[in-house]
Amino acid sequence: MNSERTSKTAATAGLLAAAFGLAAAADARAGQQEGAWVIENARIHTLVEGADPIESGSIVIRDGRIVEIGEVSAPEGATVVDASGLDVFPGLMDSVSQLGLTEIGAIAATVDTAELGEMNPHLKAATAIHPASEHLPVARANGITHAVVAPGRLGGFGGGGSGISGQASIVHLDGWTVEEMDIEAGAGMVLSWPTLSTRSFNPATFQPERRSFREAQEAYDKAVAELGEVLAAARRYHEAGSADSRRRDVRLEALSPVIRGEMPLLILANRAREIRGAVEFTKEQGVRMILLGGAEAWEVTDLLAEEDIPVILGPTQRLPGHEDDPYDRPFTTPGELHAAGVTVAFATFGSSNSRLLPYEAGHAVGYGLPQDAAIRAITTVPAQLFGLEEDFGTLEEGKVANLIVVNGDPLEIRTEVHHVFVNGVRVPLDNRHLRLYNEYRNRPRPR
Amino acid sequence: MRRQRMAALTLPAVLLAAPLAAQTTVIRGGTVLTVTNGVSEGPILIEDGKITAVGGEVHVPDGAEEVDATGMFIMPGIVDAHSHIAAESINEGSVSVSSMTGTGDVVDPYDINIYRELAGGVTTSNILHGSANPIGGMNVIIKHRWGADAAELVFEGAPPGIKFALGENPKRSRGTPPGVQPRYPATRMGVVDVIRQAFLEAEAYRQEFRDYEAAKARGERLLPPRRDMKLEPLVEVLEGTRLVHAHCYRQDEILQLLRVAEEFGVRIATLQHVLEGYKVADEIAAHGAGASTFSDWWAYKVEAYDAIPHNAALMAERGVLVSINSDSAEEARHLNQEAAKTVKWGGMTEEQALATITINAAIHLGVGDRVGSIEVGKDADLAIFDRHPLSTYAVNQMTFVDGRMLFSREKDRAMRESAAAERADLEAKLAESEPPRRGPPGRGTPGPGAGPSGSEGGRR
Numbered sequence: 001m002n003s004e005r006t007s008k009t010a011a012t013a014g015l016l017a018a019a020f021g022l023a024a025a026a027d028a029r030a031g032q033q034e035g036a037w038v039i040e041n042a043r044i045h046t047l048v049e050g051a052d053p054i055e056s057g058s059i060v061i062r063d064g065r066i067v068e069i070g071e072v073s074a075p076e077g078a079t080v081v082d083a084s085g086l087d088v089f090p091g092l093m094d095s096v097s098q099l100g101l102t103e104i105g106a107i108a109a110t111v112d113t114a115e116l117g118e119m120n121p122h123l124k125a126a127t128a129i130h131p132a133s134e135h136l137p138v139a140r141a142n143g144i145t146h147a148v149v150a151p152g153r154l155g156g157f158g159g160g161g162s163g164i165s166g167q168a169s170i171v172h173l174d175g176w177t178v179e180e181m182d183i184e185a186g187a188g189m190v191l192s193w194p195t196l197s198t199r200s201f202n203p204a205t206f207q208p209e210r211r212s213f214r215e216a217q218e219a220y221d222k223a224v225a226e227l228g229e230v231l232a233a234a235r236r237y238h239e240a241g242s243a244d245s246r247r248r249d250v251r252l253e254a255l256s257p258v259i260r261g262e263m264p265l266l267i268l269a270n271r272a273r274e275i276r277g278a279v280e281f282t283k284e285q286g287v288r289m290i291l292l293g294g295a296e297a298w299e300v301t302d303l304l305a306e307e308d309i310p311v312i313l314g315p316t317q318r319l320p321g322h323e324d325d326p327y328d329r330p331f332t333t334p335g336e337l338h339a340a341g342v343t344v345a346f347a348t349f350g351s352s353n354s355r356l357l358p359y360e361a362g363h364a365v366g367y368g369l370p371q372d373a374a375i376r377a378i379t380t381v382p383a384q385l386f387g388l389e390e391d392f393g394t395l396e397e398g399k400v401a402n403l404i405v406v407n408g409d410p411l412e413i414r415t416e417v418h419h420v421f422v423n424g425v426r427v428p429l430d431n432r433h434l435r436l437y438n439e440y441r442n443r444p445r446p447r
Numbered sequence: 448m449r450r451q452r453m454a455a456l457t458l459p460a461v462l463l464a465a466p467l468a469a470q471t472t473v474i475r476g477g478t479v480l481t482v483t484n485g486v487s488e489g490p491i492l493i494e495d496g497k498i499t500a501v502g503g504e505v506h507v508p509d510g511a512e513e514v515d516a517t518g519m520f521i522m523p524g525i526v527d528a529h530s531h532i533a534a535e536s537i538n539e540g541s542v543s544v545s546s547m548t549g550t551g552d553v554v555d556p557y558d559i560n561i562y563r564e565l566a567g568g569v570t571t572s573n574i575l576h577g578s579a580n581p582i583g584g585m586n587v588i589i590k591h592r593w594g595a596d597a598a599e600l601v602f603e604g605a606p607p608g609i610k611f612a613l614g615e616n617p618k619r620s621r622g623t624p625p626g627v628q629p630r631y632p633a634t635r636m637g638v639v640d641v642i643r644q645a646f647l648e649a650e651a652y653r654q655e656f657r658d659y660e661a662a663k664a665r666g667e668r669l670l671p672p673r674r675d676m677k678l679e680p681l682v683e684v685l686e687g688t689r690l691v692h693a694h695c696y697r698q699d700e701i702l703q704l705l706r707v708a709e710e711f712g713v714r715i716a717t718l719q720h721v722l723e724g725y726k727v728a729d730e731i732a733a734h735g736a737g738a739s740t741f742s743d744w745w746a747y748k749v750e751a752y753d754a755i756p757h758n759a760a761l762m763a764e765r766g767v768l769v770s771i772n773s774d775s776a777e778e779a780r781h782l783n784q785e786a787a788k789t790v791k792w793g794g795m796t797e798e799q800a801l802a803t804i805t806i807n808a809a810i811h812l813g814v815g816d817r818v819g820s821i822e823v824g825k826d827a828d829l830a831i832f833d834r835h836p837l838s839t840y841a842v843n844q845m846t847f848v849d850g851r852m853l854f855s856r857e858k859d860r861a862m863r864e865s866a867a868a869e870r871a872d873l874e875a876k877l878a879e880s881e882p883p884r885r886g887p888p889g890r891g892t893p894g895p896g897a898g899p900s901g902s903e904g905g906r907r
Contacts, residue, residue, distance in 0.1 A: 106621060106748035135746065206624040319563070319777045324870075326863055327563045327780075352746035359784065362839035371840075412839050413787040433745075433755040437793070440725050441761060 037061040037426065038074040039405060039419075042083035046395040047090055047380050059088060061401040064424030069397055081426070083405050086418055089375070090395055091145025091402035092410065094354050095312045095382040096266070096292055096347035098154065099136060099147050099173065100129035105352075114153045118163025119230060122254040125149040126169035126185040129178045135351045137431035140173045142355035143410055143417045145402040146183060147173060148386065152190045154268060154292070154349045162194040162223055164230075167254070168266055170386060172402070174422040187386050188290065189258050193269035193278045194223035224281060231285050235259050264288040264385075270295035270314070270321070279307055290385055292347070295321050298333045301340035310343035310385050316363045317356075328367055334377070335368025344373070345382045362411030374411055400424070470495075472850055473507045477516030477831065482523055482798060482805050483820035491521065493827040496849035501821055514852070519844060520835050522801060523820050524570025524828030525782050526808035528739040529692075529719050529772035532560040532779070533574055533589060533600065540579025543617070543631060543641045546609060547676040549585030550574045554597040560776040561600075565591040565854045567780035568830030568843040571602060573772075573812050575719070576610040578694040581617045581632065581641040583610035585680055586692060588812055590828070591846075593853050606813035608716065609680055611693035613638050613700040614750050639703045646711045649681035690716035690813055692739075696750035698726040705734045717811045719772070721762075722754035728765035737811040738762050739770040741778075742785035743792070759803060760793020770808035787837040797837055826850075 037060070044054040046069070060068040060075060074080055103110035112128040129149055139147070152165030168188045175181035198216045200209050211219075234255035257263035267278045270293045279300075282289035291297065294311040295318075297304060304311060313334055320329040337344050346361045348354045361374040369377075383393025391400045404410065405419035420427050472493040479487040479501060492500035492507065500506075531537045535553035539545040554574070564572070570591050576584035586609065588602040615621075618633050632638045655672040662669050683689035691708070695701050695718050708715050715736040718724060722745070724731055724738045731738060740762075745754035755761075763769045771786050773779035782804045789795040789803055809819025818826050827850035834841040846854040 104746055104749055104752055106615075204625070206626075317777060317781060319560075323559045324866065327566045327859070352744075356743075359839055363781070363784075366833075366840040366842040413784055414790050414837060416791065433757065433792075436753055436755050437725070437757040437761065440728075441757075441764075443726075443729075446729050 035062075036075055036078035037081065037401075037421070037424070038072075038078045039081045039083050039088060039403075040074065042086055042088045042405065044069065044088045044395060045090075045375075047376060048394050048396060053087075059395065059401075059403070061421065061424050064401060066395060066397055066399050066401050066403075069395060079426075081405065081419055083418075086405050086407055087409075088395065088403055088405050089143075089410055090379040090393055091404055091420070091422065092143045092357055092378045093382045093392070094139070094144050094147035094348055094357050095345040095378075095385070096150050096154065096168070096349050097139075097147045097354050098151075098349070098351045099139060099149055099354055100131065100133045100171070100178075100351070101125060101149060101151065102351050103130070103133055103135070114151060114165055119251060120151075120166045121164045121189055121258075122250040123151060123166030124169055124185055125151045125166060126171065126178055126182065129169065129171060129181065131175060131178055131181060133351075134432040135354065136173045137428075138352070138433060139354040139357075140420055140422065140427060141417060141429045141431050141434070142358070143404040143406065143420060144354055144357055145173055145404065145420060145422050146170060146392065147354065148187060148347070148382070150188075150190045150266065150292075150349075152192055152268070162192045165190045165192060167263075170388070172423050174425070174427045183388065183392075184386065186257065186263060188264045188266040189255070190266045190292075191227070191268065193267050193274050194220050194227075195271065195274060196220040196277075220277075224277060227281065228285070231255065231259060231287070258287055259285075261286065261288055264290045266290050266292050266312075268292040272296040272299035275300050276303065279303060279309055283307065292349075294333075294337075295330070297342070298329070298336050301337055301342055304337070305341045308343075310345065310381075311337060312345045312347045312382070312385070313337075313360075314347070314349055315356075316346070316360045331363060331367040334361075334364035334374075335370075338369055338373050343381060343385070344369075345377045345385060346374075347382075358411045359413060362413075365411065371409075371411065470850065471508050471511040472514060472827075472847075472852075473505065473511050474514045474516050474521060474829070474831075477519040477521050479821055480520060480522040480798075480801055480836070481821040482801050483822060485798070487821075489516065489521070491821065491827075491829070493847070493850040496827055496851070498821060498823055498825050498827050501823060514845070516831050516845075518833075520832045520841070521821065522568070522783075522830050522832065522836050523805040523825075524818060524830050524846065524848065525568045525804045526571040526770075526806075526812065526814075526819055527564070527569050527773050527779050527782060527804075528573045528717065528770045528808040528811050529774045530572040530574055530776075530779060531577070531774070532564065532572065532776050533558040537575070538577030538579040539584055540577070541630075543580045544582040544645050544677060545576070545580055545584050546582050546645075546678075546680045547584075548576065549587065550576055551585060551587035551601065554587060554589065554600055556595060556597045556600055560779075561589075561591050562593045562854070563776065564779045565593050565846050565848075566843060566859065568783060568832070568836070568846055569779050570828040570830070570846060570848050571809070571812070571814065571818055572779070573608070573692065573808075575692060578610070578612035578616040579619075581612060581638045582645050582681070583612055585609050585689075588814065590848055591853065592848055602814060602817075604814075604817070606688070606690055607680075607683065608690035608692050608812070609684060611642065611691055611704070611715075613693065613695040613704055614697060615748055616694065617641075620748075635700050635703070638700070639707055642704070643707050643710070645678075645681055646685065646707070646713070649678045649685055650711070652678040653682045653685060684713055685711060687714070692717045692719050694719045696720055696722050696754075698723040701727055702730060705730060705736065709734065716813070717770075720774070722751055722758060724767070725755065725758045725761040726753075728762045728767055731762065732766040737768045737770065737807070739772045739808065739811055741774065742771050742788040756788055756792035758793075759789045760795045763795065763799065764793075768807050768810060769803055770811050771803040772808065783832070783836040783841060783843075784839060787839070790837065797835075800837060 039059045044057045057070045058072050101113045148168050150168035167186045169185045170183040170187045171181040234252045237252040238256045269275045269278045291311045293314045318330050361378050365371050365374050380393035383389050401421050401424040403421045408415040474491040487502045492505045534550045535555050539548045575586045588605040589600040717737040717739050721738045743756040759769045786800045786804045789800045806819035809815040818828050829847040831845040832841040
């Protein structure tokens with residue numbers, strides 16, 4: 001964690017703005033202040049297992065952390081935020097996003113989501129996250145305080161090719177540099193599971209292509225076998241011990257934490273048979289798996305529950321995969337998985353739409369997912385999945401102060417976000433959209 | 448002209464719809480969100496597909512079907528002013544003016560998205576041509592009469608329209624597919640030129656016919672001018688009988704279109720997407736165009752980088768009639784939630800928000816007298832939600848089109864069960880009749896791990 005860096009943020013803000021006359025930057029950072037904070041008179045949803053919300057209480061924040069919570073009085077010098085009638089929740093966590101890796105989807109020059117090649121375990125998202133991306137303040141303004149940023153072609157379901165696209169990084173959605181944003185640079189190894197498909201699209205010829213099922217099966221088996229070989233090579237490399245005497249292989253080195261079970265494989269798979277294949281593979285290999293996407297996870301709930309494989313679901317608001325699926329198949333899947341005892345988290349897999357995270361979770365509530373499970377699935381659950389439960393996911397003394405102050409249920413669209421704290425600092429809610437809105441709202445009537 | 452063909456299409460719809468709708472239904476209980484007359488209590492009386500009473504003491508004829516909506520919220524069926532579902536194809540992009548084509552010729556009544564959207568409360572959709580060219584094809588407005596054939600889906604009596612498109616798409620910013628010839632225009636200058644040239648051609652064409660008619664009236668015997676199927680829809684645009692729905696993003700291109708249209712005395716019916724509409728809201732209002740926009744999409748291309756979720760509210764504040772559309776079979780399934788975003792971003796009232804997906808969209812499409820609100824005399828197109836439809840948790844329970852309940856959660860569950868039973872039956876028969884094979888060859892053949900929907904088919 002980097003709480004010691006936090007206090008620099010606000011001071012540097014003022015200096016930089018003054019030095020370069022960056023009026024816009026100064027405005028954007030105007031709400032940020034260092035020092036202690038106290039949020040008073042709030043309904044506090046700690047999300048601590050089994051604990052009811054605190055109907056009216058205070059949260060004291062110092063040096064990036066929650067230091068006191070409950071019936072406490074404001075420490076001297078603390079900046080007071082009156083939250084009468086408001087609700088405090090842990091900051092929302094987008095469990096898979098591409099925040100900071102892409103700015104304008106159609107302009108390749110602004111897109112750093114996926115590298116060439118199928119075996120890039122040594123690449124890290126954090127090395128390409130653009131701290132000045134306009135997407136970050138937009139997501140933040142709707143309560144997203146931290147996010148997993150994952151490399152790879154994650155948008156399509158099964159259409160993105162297969163292989164290891166690199167390491168996902170977890171970042172605060174605020175900071176002057178990516179180092180200040182850092183929570184965990186190597187949080188998981190992203191693997192797009194091979195798809196067993198007879199149809200594909202060739203972008204070079206702009207034509208759909210078909211192959212026989214046997215060919216598809218053979219290609220699939222070969223791809224899975226190759227993955228096994230890569231992990232075997234990583235194991236041999238690791239077992240050979242110190243790298244002093246030979247040439248380092250950064251690829252195999254990067255896989256070390258995976259084979260040691262310290263870093264989860266984040267496996268993007270949507271079809272049931274591919275999910276089965278991935279589960280079987282990780283079991284054989286003795287590595288940890290978190291399933292990403294999981295469009296057909298509902299078909300294999302028992303397997304996922306038995307093997308204790310958590311699922312970071314792709315957007316709830318998507319079309320069913322098949323014409324004869326129930327119309328609400330993607331809406332009911334989260335509730336079905338939860339009922340079967342599968343651990344579920346939500347993610348947007350995107351960037352500009354990361355702010356929609358609470359609604360992806362909320363949409364599942366109407367279709368059977370308990371409301372408290374939906375909130376946990378974007379706060380406490382992802383923190384646990386990535387081993388961050390000591391610092392994130394609930395409101396407790398000692399935890400990193402990533403939290404939001406809202407006027408109601410954060411899963412409801414009409415609820416407004418009043419304050420956002422990232423790493424113990426209240427961040428401005430200003431963003432590109434608000435700036436344009438205010439600018440043009442004040443446009444004089446044309447003559 | 449084109450109208451003849453439309454008439455041929457719509458006639459059977461009228462004949463067939465009438466007997467099917469000849470029934471009386473009363474919806475009791477629930478909160479009625481009329482959209483145009485505030486919130487009311489029920490009941491709602493439906494006779495012959497029309498709303499005949501809302502609230503008060505309603506005389507219910509014997510034998511009327513009773514629907515219990517206690518605790519629920521009844522709103523007008525949702526109207527989606529921008530859709531591409533239920534069409535076999537949508538882009539004739541080989542030419543820069545494709546006004547001779549139209550989605551009405553390629554309606555696909557079996558598209559499952561008609562039903563999926565019906566389940567989300569959508570009852571009317573504007574099926575537009577794509578945005579490949581400055582002047583695209585003609586549109587068709589459908590009602591989500593799931594189960595009806597192509598002709599019956601068509602919203603009878605809806606005014607015809609046509610798609611225009613500006614900016615990155617018609618200028619083919621992302622290049623042309625391999626083997627495809629580059630095509631004029633390649634700039635926004637060219638786009639506006641193509642539109643002006645087309646209007647000039649249409650004017651000249653109209654004049655030819657006027658001259659011919661005048662000569663005929665004088666008793667001269669002349670051959671009539673040759674008909675041009677590309678220009679006839681554009682003459683209708685000049686005459687104001689065909690509505691222009693124009694895809695646009697940036698404020699400069701929006702203004703250019705309005706000015707070119709004004710040059711020819713044309714009023715643009717709707718600006719579609721219109722993501723920078725908030726920058727020129729006064730000009731849009733002065734021209735009298737409607738604006739049909741997305742709730743909050745942005746940054747997917749340069750011309751969407753200045754998109755803001757306050758767009759709808761800001762344009763409305765400046766006097767523009769605004770609707771929220773989907774342009775997506777997925778988004779259309781939760782337009783109620785998209786409308787809720789106008790409350791969050793820009794502070795629209797709940798009633799204004801609901802209007803963006805009902806009456807405003809209906810007015811945009813020229814069917815505001817038929818649908819879009821719960822009023823006596825209007826079509827009985829209704830969506831019934833279990834909670835206030837602006838809630839994230841609201842689930843549509845029933846959808847009525849022309850007074851017929853074409854979707855309900857209950858019916859849907861029953862259909863699923865019978866479909867599952869049928870599928871299991873077929874799979875069992877297949878297993879009996881076929882020796883085991885290696886490698887199932889195609890759609891729907893069950894294999895280990897394929898599961899009930901493990902097929903290669905479907906729409907992706």
